């Protein structure tokens with residue numbers, strides 16, 4: 001069954017990895033603005049828990065299952081969005097992992113010479129191939145409505161202009177994600193589908209760690225801005241604090 005069409009000013013925006021950290025905060029800020037938010041989380045219970053968090057704050061979010069590292073799950077998610085909503089105006093590719101070195105989810109400065117290839121591959125599945133496939137699934141739907149905003153959560157660690165050692169899998173994934181941004185922005189030139197990368201800064205989340213100086217609210221500001229750009233806004237850019245930064 002299709003949900004009622006939203007008004008032009010209220011867009012349907014999916015945020016991946018919306019159950020904690022930056023994803024939950026991006027979803028919260030979008031919901032506060034009156035946007036309709038899809039909470040796309042690795043499991044349905046996680047998505048439902050995120051919807052509960054927002055509901056307790058008087059906000060709404062549609063809980064949906066999406067494993068960003070699993071092609072079948074991505075295709076099933078896209079089918080469900082097409083079936084239930086018939087549109088997607090914004091896609092925030094936020095779900096991400098940093099698996100280099102130690103146990104999954106733990107930061108470590110393992111260098112390229114010793115990085116286990118299976119962890120590099122697993123990092124690329126979530127941080128690079130997942131977002132690319134989500135774009136492939138949703139851009140035709142965005143095209144059919146003549147509107148789209150795609151935000152790729154990248155990182156300063158993916159900047160070639162400031163590349164250092166360590167975290168090889170994570171760095172490749174974010175530099176690669178920036179390539180996705182640039183290539184899609186060029187292929188979509190002249191269409192009202194804007195594609196941008198963002199570095200949220202070093203943010204206090206499970207990934208960023210407790211010593212990170214930025215709050216999730218500060219880190220979410222630029223991704224939310226990019227997800228709600230007006231027509232004629234930038235495309236193919238890399239931003240931090242709403243300003244362009246070098247690739």
Ligand SMILES: NC(=O)c1ccc[n+]([C@@H]2O[C@H](COP(=O)([O-])OP(=O)(O)OC[C@H]3O[C@@H](n4cnc5c(N)ncnc54)[C@H](OP(=O)(O)O)[C@@H]3O)[C@@H](O)[C@H]2O)c1
Pocket residue numbers: 016017018019020021022023040041042043046066067068069070093094095096097126153154155156199200201202203204205206207208209212
């Ligand atoms: N924090 C920083 O300082 C920082 C800096 C630069 C860039 N970033 C980027 O910002 C994004 C969010 O980071 P964060 O700090 O909020 O990280 P986080 O606290 O570790 O949260 C990561 C989120 O991604 C989800 N996720 C991971 N793999 C997934 C998968 N296969 N399918 C669906 N969801 C998945 C997690 O879900 P589960 O709960 O199911 O694991 C969680 O919701 C990432 O792309 C990260 O690289 C963060």
